Amino acid sequence: MTHDITADVVADILSLVNHETSSLDLAGLAAGLDHLRDLATARLGPPDVLRRHSGNGHGDTATLTYTGTGPGHVALIGHYDTVWPTGTLADWAPPIAGSRPKLGGPGIFDMKTGLAQGIWALKLARDADSPVPTVTFVFNGDEEIGSPASRPIVERTASEADATLVLEPSADGAVKTARKGTGTFAVTATGIESHAGLAPEAGASAVHALAEFVTAASAIAAPGAGTTVNAGLINGGTGAxxxxxxxxxxxxxxxxxxxxxDRVDAALKAITTSDPRVHMEITRGWNRPPMVLNPASAQLLDLARAVAQEQGHDLRDAAVGGASDANFVAALGLPVLCGLGAVGGGAHAREEFIYPDTVAQQATLLAGMLTRLATWTGQPRSLS
Structure with a gap:
């Protein structure tokens, strides 16, 4: 079965890649979502329920529900937006040739391969003539910018399902069971301008104060605990x-x-700088809570490993530094697994690629999980 579908799955992946969907290009996002909906319809037929939710200035979110033949209900979540500006595809260089074939393209790893594999997984489960659960796909177009419009849809859909599977790329084939929480802090220093040569003492340097703040903030990091602090952007002043x-x-x-x-919040709030004339303002923006392997998700991981064993391979799990929509689901205490999508590498980098020889196995694993979840109507029942 795996060899039979590889070419078709790859063709679907490439069709998605060829529709550029930058998070900041509303026209491209709209066309890309239309294509994704049409692809799902071509492979699965028209959904029983189709809703398109406005992105309120960002990419829209579509939910497609396919009624199953079993009592279970599974949410399959994946974003179709990418970090790549429109026009990137035109000058994208193919992956460097090696002993193992690769396919590259903007968004192919993160995460258009996962979208295609998710659609094919439901098709395979249906074709296996076994009970299948009701499946609701959530295709959102704002994940790469924090899911500002789609978060409530993701949380509501996951709350109505028995299990959520997120089609983000894998960690070298491993599913992702823990992800870091993310926060973005905007710091503004307001000082007093003066001539640096004629009256330096009359001024209060916002740049100097901000440098002190950033140095103190960096010291809050605790690598052993997995906490990182990175001042990625800095700007200030009008002249030397x-x-x-x-x-x-x-x-x-x-x-x-x-x-x-909580510790980072308190530590950032406590930072002071040496010149009291400089006013420091911090805008806190925690976006995604930490994702941990809660008891419900641990059962879901057991199920995934059992299915992989039945299909002749082992399934690893991994903790990663990046965040995804799975963070929102895990924070609700609901069963969720992430990283069930592509096998490859280079997310957000020009070397982004997938291994095409893995797409059939990944889709088949998902199909097997769907079949098992058809008769699982909620935790904390055993998934064995």
Missing amino acids: NVVAGRATATIDVRVRTQEEK
Whole structure:
């Protein structure tokens, strides 16, 4: 079965890649979502329920529900937006040739391969003539910018399902059972401008104060606990001969646990700088809570491993630093697994690629999980 579908799955993947869907291109996102909906319809038939939810200035979210023949209900979640600006495809270089074939393209790994594999998984489960659960696909177009419009849809759909499977790329074939929580902190320093040569003492440098703040913020990091702090953007001043009146920084924070999140919040709030004339303002923006392997998800992992064993291979799990929509689901205490999509690498990089010889196995694993979940109507029942 796996060899029979590889070419078709790859063709569907490439068709999705050829529709560029930058998170910031509303026209491209709309066309890409139309194509994704048409692809699902071509492979699965028209959904029993189709809803398109406005992105409110971002990419829309579509939910497609296919009624099953078993009592279970599974949510399959995947984003169709990418980090790549429209036009990137035109000058994308193919992957460097090696002993194992690769396919490259903007968004092919993160995460258009997962979208195609998810559609094929339901097709395979149906074709196996076994009970299948009701499946609701959630295709959102704003995940790469934090899911500002789609988060409530993701949470509501997951709450109505018995299990949620997120089609993000795998960690070298492993499913993702833990992800860091993410926060973005905007820091603004407002000082007093003056001439750097004639009256330096009259000024209060926003740049100098911000440098102190960023240094102190960096010291909050705790690598052993998985907490990272990165000042990725910084700007300020109007000239080398002017004591800077304003400076800004954007700081990315990643944490594994709620306890670390609370510690970072308190530590950032406690930072002081040496010149009291400079006003420091911090805008906190925690986006995704940490994802941990809750008891319900642990049962779902057991199911996935059992299915993989039946199909002749082992399934590993991994904790990763990046966040996804799975973070939202896990924070609700619901059963969720992430990283059930592509096998490859290079997310958000010019070398982004997949191994096409894995797409059939990944789709087949998902299909097997759907078949098992057809008769699982909620946790904490045993999944064996």
